[in-house]
Amino acid sequence: MYPSRVNTDRSTPGSQTSLREANRLRLVDAVKRFGGLTQVELAAATGLSTATVSTIVKELIAAGVVETHTTSRSGRRAQKVTIARRxxxxxxxxxxxxxxxxxxxxxxxxxxxxxxxxxxxxxxxxxxxxxxxxxxxxxxxxxxxxxxxxxxxxxxxxxxxxxxxxxxxxxxxxxxxxxxxxxxxxxxxxxxxxxxxxxxxLGALAEHDFGAARGARDSIFVRASYGTGAGLVLGDHLHRGYAGTAGEIGHVQITPDGPICRCGNRGCLETVVGATALLEMLRTSHGPLTLRDVIAQAIEGDPGCRRVVADAGARIGAAVATLATGINPQCVVVGGELAETGEVLVGPLREAVLRHVVPNTLAPLEVVVGELGTRAExxxxxxxxxxxxxxxxxxxxxxxxxx
CATH class of the missing domain: 3.30.420.40 (ATPase, nucleotide binding domain)
Incomplete structure (x- = not known):
């Protein structure tokens, strides 16, 4: 996925030499940004002519800045330009x-x-x-x-x-x-x-750059694991908030009289759907388990493990719905270890999100499993x-x- 034009010109108008250097920088930045493009794609991404791209690529290959690899695009062989390993x-x-x-x-x-x-x-x-x-x-x-x-x-x-x-x-x-x-x-x-x-x-950034949120300017990544959090990409950029606490849905209060959370507040979402809470729910019926045990048994069909994972999905989905209502993203991508259970977690999470957000008939919100799995972060x-x-x-x- 690449835009029709990328403005990466870091120089000011001037001599032919400075223009040529600006074009070289523009091309190098485009290759770096997308990890590798064919020369036709580079022309589209930079706004340069194919002849100019061809000339600059040859110069950069000679200088050891880029290298080419044979690839297949739309059934045709092409040379993909990448930054040189050196x-x-x-x-x-x-x-x-x-x-x-x-x-x-x-x-x-x-x-x-x-x-x-x-x-x-x-x-x-x-x-x-x-x-x-x-x-x-x-x-x-x-x-x-x-x-x-x-x-x-x-x-x-x-x-x-x-x-x-x-x-x-x-x-x-x-x-x-x-x-x-x-x-x-x-x-x-x-x-x-x-x-x-x-x-x-970083899970949000990865799914945006090369995962399930490719092509979405605004997206939410939900990480359901030992703890719970969300990452926001707005306008193709990470949204961190003033001091990095944007998306901390794990610390949204769910039960005012609930247990004390790691953050010092009481009844946070994480105290209900975090690993410690899930394992404690299963202690009487299943004995001591690890989170990996719960995930494996939920995948295998154990009703108790599937129940606690599904309930966690519904609780997380309700919190995500509030966040999604505020920013109106194109998609919600679900990742983290618990997402390995697939629809056991994501089904109830999706249902809760879609039940609570404002229904948009022109551009309905998508809730999907991440493509990168536990490697997203x-x-x-x-x-x-x-x-x-x-x-x-x-x-x-x-x-x-x-x-």
Missing amino acids: VGLVAGVQVGHRHLQVTLADFSRTVVAEQQMPLPAEHRLDTGLDRVALLIVDLLERVGAQTDELLAVGLALPAPVDSATGMISVRGVLRGWDDTHIGQVLSKRLATPVFVENDAN VMGAVALALRSTDVASDGSAVQGFAP
């Missing part, structure tokens, strides 16, 4: 409540290596970031890359994040990680820029690192701006 790599990292996932990718969005590892409950900041740094270095060695080839890291955390500082913006949500400039700490370990973001936001971290790194027309990379 430009460098980025890493996407997801630190979950109980697992760590690291992915290395190049500027064509091709994953070159990835690895997962479990984490203990209430894992500490210092050891968690040490594990992240070690895994990234290990993956770089595995693909034969030097550490200076790593140009940026995107880091997804299960907490609201102030992107300007890289700090968690709500105390107590990720215990032991408060009051720390997390991006700065990890950046010192790796000697490369680190961009920190909430995991639901880490691929969003990759997308964040790519978006935050500019590639110059000589192939050098510089820190840009987060989306």
Whole structure:
């Protein structure tokens, strides 16, 4: 999916030389943004003529900035232009409540290596970031890359994040990680820029860029996992709110006299549909279970596990409906571990959303399962690192701006 025209001209009108440089930058930016396009697509995306695109592509290939790969579009063979591997790599990292996932990718969005590892409950900041740094270095060695080839890291955390500082913006949500400039700490370990973001936001970014929300300017991504949150893409850009707490539906009050939440408030949605609450509901009938056990048994047809997952979907859907009524998105994409149960979760969630939003007969709201599954957040971290790194027309990379 690509627009008819992308204005990425970062120069002012002037000499023929500056115009040519502006066109080179425009083309490089388009290739970086979409991960790879044919020359016909590049002409459409940049507004340049096909002859100009052909000339510039040849120059950039000679300079080692881009490279071409044979692809098939509409049944015809074509050459896809991508940023050259020599430009460098980025890493996407997801630190979950109980697992760590690291992915290395190049500027064509091709994953070159990835690895997962479990984490203990209430894992500490210092050891968690040490594990992240070690895994990234290990993956770089595995693909034969030097550490200076790593140009940026995107880091997804299960907490609201102030992107300007890289700090968690709500105390107590990720215990032991408060009051720390997390991006700065990890950046010192790796000697490369680190961009920190909430995991639901990055799930939203990934599904928008290359998942179920492709082509939708406004979308909501719902992450139903150990905790619950939502990420918003409005006008093709992440909407974080003033200090990173936009979309925190897990902390919407559901029961005024309910249990105390991690955030300090009482009766939040997360206290009803979070992993702790779901497992406690099943303790008497099923004994001690993990969230993975509940998901597996729900998929296999266990009535009790299916009941608690379905009820969670209905509760989440009611909260999402309020959010959707306020912003009127084109689609709601459901992800996170619980979404692996498919319609067991998504069916009741969809029904609750559509029952509570204002019915729109011209453009009805779609509620769909995410295409990227549990990889959405880490691929969003990759997308964040790519978006935050500019590639110059000589192939050098510089820190840009987060989306």
